[in-house]
Amino acid sequence: MSIDYDALMLAFSMVFQVETILWMMAGIAVGVGVGAMPGLQSSTAVALMLPLTFNMPAATALGLLIGLYKGSVYGGSISAISFATPGAPESAATVADGHALMRQGKGKKALHMALYSSVTADFLSDVLTILMAPALALLALKFGPSERSWVLILAITLIGALSGRKLSKGMFSAALGLYIGTMGSDPIGMVPRNTFNLWWLRDGIPLPPLVIGIFAMSMVYQELLRPEVVGSTKQKLADVGALLKSKSEGLKLHEFLRCWKEIGIGLGVGSFVGLLPGLGATVGAFLSYAVAKQASPHKGFGEGALEGVAAAEAGNNATVGPTLVPLIAFGIPGSATAALIGGALVMQGATPSPRMFTLFPEIIYSLFIILLIGNIANLFIGRFFAGIYARLGEVPRRYLIPLIGLMAVMGTYSYQQNPYHVIIMLGMGLIGLAFRMFRIPEAPLVIAFMIAPLAEQNLRKAHLISREDWFTTLFNSPLSIGLAVACALSLYVSIRFQIASRVRAEKDD
Amino acid sequence: MKPIMKLMAAATLGLSALTSTAIAEDYPDKTITWIAPFSAGGGADRWSRTLSSVAFDVMDQAMRVRNIPGASATVGWGEMLKQPADGYTVMLSSPTPIIALVTEPNAPFGPDEAKIVAFISAFRGIILVKPETEWSDWDSFVAYAKANPGKISLGSTFSEMVGAQLAFDSEGIDVNLIPYDSTSDSVTDFLGGHVDAIGVTESTALNMVPEEALALINVTTLPLSEEVAAKLGNPPHAAALGYETINFPRWVGVHPDTSDEIVEKLSAHVGAMLEQESVQTITGKMGEEIIFVPWQEAQPQYEALVAGIRKAAPAITGK
Numbered sequence: 153m154s155i156d157y158d159a160l161m162l163a164f165s166m167v168f169q170v171e172t173i174l175w176m177m178a179g180i181a182v183g184v185g186v187g188a189m190p191g192l193q194s195s196t197a198v199a200l201m202l203p204l205t206f207n208m209p210a211a212t213a214l215g216l217l218i219g220l221y222k223g224s225v226y227g228g229s230i231s232a233i234s235f236a237t238p239g240a241p242e243s244a245a246t247v248a249d250g251h252a253l254m255r256q257g258k259g260k261k262a263l264h265m266a267l268y269s270s271v272t273a274d275f276l277s278d279v280l281t282i283l284m285a286p287a288l289a290l291l292a293l294k295f296g297p298s299e300r301s302w303v304l305i306l307a308i309t310l311i312g313a314l315s316g317r318k319l320s321k322g323m324f325s326a327a328l329g330l331y332i333g334t335m336g337s338d339p340i341g342m343v344p345r346n347t348f349n350l351w352w353l354r355d356g357i358p359l360p361p362l363v364i365g366i367f368a369m370s371m372v373y374q375e376l377l378r379p380e381v382v383g384s385t386k387q388k389l390a391d392v393g394a395l396l397k398s399k400s401e402g403l404k405l406h407e408f409l410r411c412w413k414e415i416g417i418g419l420g421v422g423s424f425v426g427l428l429p430g431l432g433a434t435v436g437a438f439l440s441y442a443v444a445k446q447a448s449p450h451k452g453f454g455e456g457a458l459e460g461v462a463a464a465e466a467g468n469n470a471t472v473g474p475t476l477v478p479l480i481a482f483g484i485p486g487s488a489t490a491a492l493i494g495g496a497l498v499m500q501g502a503t504p505s506p507r508m509f510t511l512f513p514e515i516i517y518s519l520f521i522i523l524l525i526g527n528i529a530n531l532f533i534g535r536f537f538a539g540i541y542a543r544l545g546e547v548p549r550r551y552l553i554p555l556i557g558l559m560a561v562m563g564t565y566s567y568q569q570n571p572y573h574v575i576i577m578l579g580m581g582l583i584g585l586a587f588r589m590f591r592i593p594e595a596p597l598v599i600a601f602m603i604a605p606l607a608e609q610n611l612r613k614a615h616l617i618s619r620e621d622w623f624t625t626l627f628n629s630p631l632s633i634g635l636a637v638a639c640a641l642s643l644y645v646s647i648r649f650q651i652a653s654r655v656r657a658e659k660d661d
Numbered sequence: 662m663k664p665i666m667k668l669m670a671a672a673t674l675g676l677s678a679l680t681s682t683a684i685a686e687d688y689p690d691k692t693i694t695w696i697a698p699f700s701a702g703g704g705a706d707r708w709s710r711t712l713s714s715v716a717f718d719v720m721d722q723a724m725r726v727r728n729i730p731g732a733s734a735t736v737g738w739g740e741m742l743k744q745p746a747d748g749y750t751v752m753l754s755s756p757t758p759i760i761a762l763v764t765e766p767n768a769p770f771g772p773d774e775a776k777i778v779a780f781i782s783a784f785r786g787i788i789l790v791k792p793e794t795e796w797s798d799w800d801s802f803v804a805y806a807k808a809n810p811g812k813i814s815l816g817s818t819f820s821e822m823v824g825a826q827l828a829f830d831s832e833g834i835d836v837n838l839i840p841y842d843s844t845s846d847s848v849t850d851f852l853g854g855h856v857d858a859i860g861v862t863e864s865t866a867l868n869m870v871p872e873e874a875l876a877l878i879n880v881t882t883l884p885l886s887e888e889v890a891a892k893l894g895n896p897p898h899a900a901a902l903g904y905e906t907i908n909f910p911r912w913v914g915v916h917p918d919t920s921d922e923i924v925e926k927l928s929a930h931v932g933a934m935l936e937q938e939s940v941q942t943i944t945g946k947m948g949e950e951i952i953f954v955p956w957q958e959a960q961p962q963y964e965a966l967v968a969g970i971r972k973a974a975p976a977i978t979g980k
Contacts (some may be wrong), residue, residue, distance in 0.1 A: 199700075206946055296855030330811050337733075340840055341978045342764045342819075351739075352763065354732040410727060412913075461898055478849065491845070499946045568730045616839050617814050617855060 155287045158322075163517030167525070175212050175528060179219025180533045185540050186220070188225020188239045188497050188537075188562025194224035198492040209408025210500040211518040217493050221276065225433060225472060229266040229465055230537060233259060235556050237368035237563070241359045242433035244469040244598055245441045247367050249453065249460030254604070256456055263538035264403035265458050266465045271467035271531045273419045274473065278422055278523040281473035281480075286509075288474065289481030292427045297603035297614035298628045300428060303634030304607035307435065308643040310442040310469050311596045316450045319650050321592045328583070329600030332357055339609040352572045357580075359434065361564045361573040364600060365580025366587070372557040373585040375458065375549060403458075411462035414444045418466020426471030435466040438599045446649060454593075473523055479504050480516060674759045678752035685772065685922030689722040689930075690746055692963035696752040697735025700730045706948070708781065708911060709753050712945060715937040720930045724751075734771070736915075742774060747928055750779065755894070755915050756820045763970050764978055772970075773939030776916035776924055778962045779931045780954035782944075783910040785897065786824035787866040788815070789851070789874035790858045799878045799897050806834035814839055818846040819977065820909050824880035824899075825860045826973040831904035838977055866893055882906040882962075883952070907969035908962060928956040 164274040166172070179201070197220045205213035228243035233250030246266060253262035259511040281288070293571070295303065311326050335346045337358025345355040425436040444463035445453040453460045479490045494504045503511040509516055562576040587594055618624035625635050667754065694869040697709040707728045716724035729737035744750035752775070753782050769949045798803035798815075806813055808827075816839040817823060821835055829836050839856055840846040844865055851859040854875060858932070861869075863885065870876050876893040877937075879885055882900050883895065900906045913931055915924060934940060 161695065199706075207942070258977065293853035296850055296853050297880070298855075337761075337765075339842070343978075344765065349767065351767075352732050352736060354735070354765070367958075478845070503864075569728055570736065572733050572736075613816075613839055613841075615852075616837065619811060619837060 153624065156517075159513035160517050162514040163211070166209065166413065166514065166518050167215070167521045169209075170177070170524075172209075173214045173529075175208070176215035176219040176522065177533060179216040180223035180530050183220040183225075184227035184230065184537050186225035187243075188230040189566070190231060190237050190239055190368065190559050192633070195242065195489045195492060197221075197224045198489050202492055205496050206499055207542050209385070210497075210502065210515050211522070213496050213500060214217045214515075214519055214522050215526075217496055218519070219529065220365070221489050221493070222262050222469075222472060222526045223533070225274075225469055226267060226270045226465075226530060226534050227537075228468075229461075230272065231559070232367075232369070233262045233266060233461070234591055234657075235368070235552065236371050237556050237559055238363050239563075241598075242361045242434075242437050243362045243464075244367055244434065245437040245464035245595065246461055248459050249464075250456070252456030253458070253461070257566040258401070259456065259631060260401060260538065261403045261407065262461050265408065265411065266459045267531065267538055268408055268535040269415050269462040269466040269589050270420065270469040271527045271534070273416055273422060273470040274418050274530075275524065276522075277423045277470040278473040278527065278587070280522070281355060281537070283479055284519045285477050285480050286426055292478060294629075294631055295428055296628075297549075297617060298625060298632045299635060301610040301614055301626075302632055302639060303428065304603050304610065306642055307439055307599065307603050308607070308634060309639055309646055310439060310446065315658075318591070318593075321590070322596045325543040325587070325594065326596035326600040328599035329602075330604045332362070332597075333604035333610075339605060340612045352570075356605070357576055357601075358567070358573060359567075359602065360567045361577035362580050364560050364583040365577040366597065368556055369577060369581025370584025370588055371612020372553055372560065373587050374554040377443070400568035405584060407458055409573060411459050414440075415446070415466040416460045417444045417447065418463050419470045422467040422470025423474045425467075425473030432475075433471045433629065435602060436578065437464045437468035437598075438472040438595060438602075439509050440464060440470075441595070442599075446645065447655060449649065451524050461474055474480050476523075480519070486513055512634040544581050545606040641656060672894050678838070684927055685920060688923050688926055690784055691721055691749065692722060693724045694744075694750045695724045696728050696737045696750065697726055697728050698730060698734035698752060698754055698758065700728060701772060705753050705755060705911065708949070711940055712753075712781075712931070712934045715934050715940055718937065719933045721893055727764055734758035735761055739769060741914075742770060742916060746916035746920075748915055748919050748923035751915055751927065753781070753911065755911055755971065756823075756909050757763060759949075760819050760823075760877065760968055760974070763967070764974050770886060772916050772967045775963075776919050776956075777831075777959045778913040778919050778924055779929065780908075780910035780912050780952065780962065781882055781935060781948050782960045783881075783908045784862045784950050785879050785883055785885060786817075786821040786860055786909065787863055787879055787893065788825055788828075788858055788860055788877040789869060790877055791851075791854075792871065792873075792875050792902060794857065794875075796877075797875060802877055803832050803834055806836055807833075808834040809838070811837050813837060814856045815839050815858040816850055816856035816861060818842070818844055818847065821860030821862070821880075822972040822977050824909070826976050827905045827969055828878060828880045828899045829908065829978075831899070831902075831975070840977060863889055863893075870894065874942075880904075880906060882908045885902055904966075904967070905972075907966045908961075910952075910962070910966070912959065912963060924956050925968045928959075 177376055181196055194437055198217050201216060201220055205216060225242065228238060228240035231237045231239040231245045232243035232246040233254055236246055236251040238244040239337050250262045250266065253259060297492060335353055337344050404516060420438040421443055422436040425439060441460060441464045444459065451457050451459050473489050479494050497504055502515045561574055564574050567573060584594065615625045618628060695709050695713060699705045703765045706728060713724040713726050729740050735756055737752060738758050741752045760773045762768045790796055796805050814837040817825065818841055822840065823837055836851050844861055847859045848865065850856050866876055870893050876896040878897050878899055880899045884898050932953050932955060935953050941951065
């Protein structure tokens with residue numbers, strides 16, 4: 153790809169306008185707020201602000217929308233850490249370590265780590281996107297239904313790593329996730345399954361109510377079972393006074409640098425996942441977390457490790473740039489948000505297509521510049537919000553729990569204004585409560601729930617394409633065979649990891 | 662029936678007709694609830710909000726847009742059926758819920774439970790193949806498919822697949838149908854060479870022809886505009902070849918028991934909204950084409966759409 157310097161200069165002049173920079177910062181600020189609100193996702197924020205861009209110049213419109221996108225992906229981690237309520241499903245992987253740190257009084261550290269790892273991975277994945285967009289897009293095309301099935305099976309083999317020491321509990325959690333994932337219409341024949349004859353379950357269980365129920369509502373139920381949550385007025389006033397005086401410590405440079413390996417894993421896994429259509433930031437976050445945990449089992453993942461926050465947040469933010477690759481290279485949006493950004497480009501008269509680099513180079517370069525400087529703006533605006541939320545997260549439990557309950561209900565309802573989703577969320581909260589009581593890990597449930605329908609869909613498509621020949625379905629290309637070998641290796645490593653951790657546990661006992 | 666009873670029945674009918682005419686004359690005299698049965702930000706939502714922005718100018722009453730998504734847009738439809746048949750609850754939809762209702766054995770209501778007010782837009786379905794294939798036109802595609810039943814694979818979303826399957830049925834050919842959730846997924850697999858052909862809308866086809874694909878045929882009732890047809894290499898039109906075809910409309914509907922007078926008036930209001938300059942500007946920017954079909958013509962076209970989906974569904978879902 154040769155650089156068109158005239159177009160590049162034009163793009164710089166388009167982006168570095170006061171109007172564009174201000175709208176981008178407004179987008180990030182609104183995005184962080186929207187992302188922090190459970191149920192409201194980046195695609196919702198972009199959809200709601202899209203009409204504002206109709207009369208804006210192209211670079212300004214892109215500044216606002218990319219700002220919203222970046223801000224909301226980071227914003228999801230704020231409520232995950234502060235309130236154990238993932239603002240968006242992609243932040244669910246951050247809850248375990250992030251909120252544990254908050255409860256240890258290290259909320260500011262966790263929020264800063266989430267911000268810095270998000271921005272670092274996002275920036276580097278954007279550079280990767282800019283340098284290699286056409287090549288990456290061609291690579292992504294090699295992954296057809298058969299190859300994608302193997303990638304998803306590879307993800308399933310990592311569930312062992314998310315299970316902790318109790319593999320049987322992890323498998324139970326995954327099995328339940330698998331079952332919930334099959335609810336609704338089957339992806340090929342549209343036959344309803346496991347819907348208990350409830351018509352409103354035809355679309356199955358959406359991810360936001362499940363994640364909010366499992367992670368946030370379960371905590372509300374658990375706290376409500378403890379009588380000490382309700383305190384006296386005098387106590388409450390004392391709590392507020394203490395909160396206003398409290399000053400939690402921020403992240404130190406050496407603590408950030410200590411997590412280079414986890415950020416690197418997040419960058420690699422997130423970028424790869426972002427390239428493939430349909431997987432998205434949530435899979436990126438959980439996979440990155442699982443790989444990082446597998447790579448460093450001794451770092452105490454799940455118990456308040458900064459490394460856990462770094463891996464999950466780097467994993468979800470690294471998907472942002474690569475998600476735009478298919479849009480830039482072929483005019484195909486790789487996610488709902490990318491589709492909306494594509495819609496904004498259509499409004500600007502620059503319809504995304506394989507000829508975009510030739511027809512609208514200044515718009516492509518503007519997009520690249522905005523992707524990069526958006527990270528810097530995100531850093532400053534995110535830091536400001538982190539300070540506020542770190543204090544809010546330290547609000548005493550007796551205030552925090554009703555607030556989390558309210559946010560969970562409102563956030564679930566605002567997702568699609570569907571009251572049935574609130575019922576689902578409350579039900580999922582009960583499952584989450586049982587998981588907390590019996591110390592069953594939640595992550596295998598979420599990852600199996602997400603991956604099972606995708607794996608089924610791709611496997612059945614591959615089966616139809618190969619005209620129902622299983623051998624061709626599974627091994628139709630050298631890439632499929634390579635991925636099958638990778639799955640076998642991952643399974644082997646997982647089993648070794650489990651055996652080693654059991655031996656270590658027995659020694660500790 | 663006794664004469665007195667006949668008289669009473671006639672009087673009741675006459676009174677109800679008079680009341681209905683009187684109600685229709687005042688219609689609308691309060692805010693209309695406009696259901697978009699999809700999430701905020703999608704096509705139906707954008708159309709709804711665009712029309713609601715001019716509603717007051719056209720009919721002196723506001724239109725309140727409510728997004729009621731869920732169960733393939735049938736939750737919003739069900740909500741409309743729960744409201745009185747007075748024309749104050751209206752829905753803007755697409756073929757999606759019709760497909761769901763046709764393919765679901767235990768559907769809570771049928772796709773005929775709506776009275777059509779108007780079509781406001783429609784999209785065409787185009788079949789694309791790779792430029793380097795041996796079937797560079799529709800005739801050679803048909804000949805190859807007849808010689809090699811089931812060997813060609815076609816990926817698309819359900820709507821476009823219905824149109825494609827009707828064309829295949831008309832020619833008596835067997836093509837391996839691969840259902841996709843979204844056009845972008847099917848386009849990705851097509852570009853990667855994992856499926857041989859795809860069914861897409863004309864806007865997607867325009868992005869891909871001629872570099873990435875060749876347009877084989879327009880499988881919908883609506884012909885392409887001359888400009889678009891030329892850009893796509895003048896593919897044949899299934900309707901002109903005498904095939905069974907359908908349209909994929911954005912349709913506006915109300916409760917099936919709504920009186921014809923109210924439907925007629927609402928249809929005229931919708932037509933007037935579409936003529937507003939701001940609506941034309943915004944829909945043009947959205948890349949959507951205004952195709953207004955009033956209620957009398959839209960109703961039979963809607964019934965043909967339902968019949969077409971019923972006919973093609975078994976081949977697609979394997980049921």
